[in-house]
């Protein structure tokens with residue numbers, strides 16, 4: 650799109666998972682650089698501040714790692730938030746599983762300035778006429794983050810009990826195909842949020858807006874490992890597919906990144922994790938938005954992608 654000005658541009662980063670602890674590895678042995686991820690975030694903010702004008706930034710969740718000692722969680726979350734606040738514009742956050750390992754929702758949401766009703770963390774915003782962003786709360790039904798006796802914890806534990814026979818509910822051992830997503834580090838979007846999403850998409854369709862859906866967990870098996878998918882990605886996509894206003898879904902969580910185009914022509918893009926950048930390397934980017942495409946320009950380990958779509962937004 651050389652020579653053509655984008656309508657607007659925004660910064661993206663995911664899975665910073667900062668902690669002031671030595672480097673480690675994921676369960677499957679992938680190196681994780683808990684301290685260096687802060688430097689990745691700092692370089693991201695520096696880039697977003699200079700020289701091009703970025704209208705806002707989106708953090709796709711998991712700001713502090715679950716291995717952060719609990720007595721340091723608040724300080725670590727505040728440290729990461731204060732780095733984001735060095736960006737000269739609004740930052741839209743969403744919650745990930747690691748955020749919830751560190752702080753309960755009631756403490757986390759105000760720190761991240763996430764609008765909330767009864768502890769929920771879904772919201773929408775329109776950065777410019779003609780475009781709407783929907784931020785989903787993928788841990789709405791989850792065994793992490795709500796009080797132990799909360800109906801949503803109980804509902805999540807019931808799902809895990811039915812779907813995952815392992816005593817370690819984060820283990821996919823023995824689960825086949827897409828059933829491998831029923832792990833404790835994932836969650837689902839509850840009925841109330843699904844109704845809200847339907848209402849937002851109905852309204853966006855009336856307003857002829859194009860919609861970008863953001864969620865910590867991926868929503869399409871083509872873009873993600875089965876183990877990283879939202880439990881009820883299929884129900885969420887059934888709502889989204891009632892309309893033609895959603896053009897792109899962006900996620901984090903599956904640290905290696907991914908991309909797909911689903912049966913309705915919607916792009917699904919998964920961002921590579923800042924946490925897994927060896928010292929000196931980076932994973933952040935920015936998106937230039939046009940009337941018919943989103944162009945993601947990734948730095949270093951973050952892949953770039955051009956997501957072209959039809960530009961009508963009528964009800965199907």
Ligand SMILES: Nc1ccn([C@@H]2O[C@H](COP(=O)(O)O)[C@@H](O)[C@H]2O)c(=O)n1
Pocket residue numbers: 674675676677817819820821822834
């Ligand atoms: N194949 C796997 C993957 C993970 N687990 C459990 O999940 C926890 C988190 O995994 P990370 O990828 O974030 O390290 C891990 O500590 C294991 O308990 C598993 O059991 N099997």
Ligand SMILES: O=P(O)(O)OC[C@H](O)CO
Pocket residue numbers: 711746747834874876877902903904
């Ligand atoms: O959120 P984490 O760090 O436990 O990682 C989740 C995995 O990437 C999902 O496959």
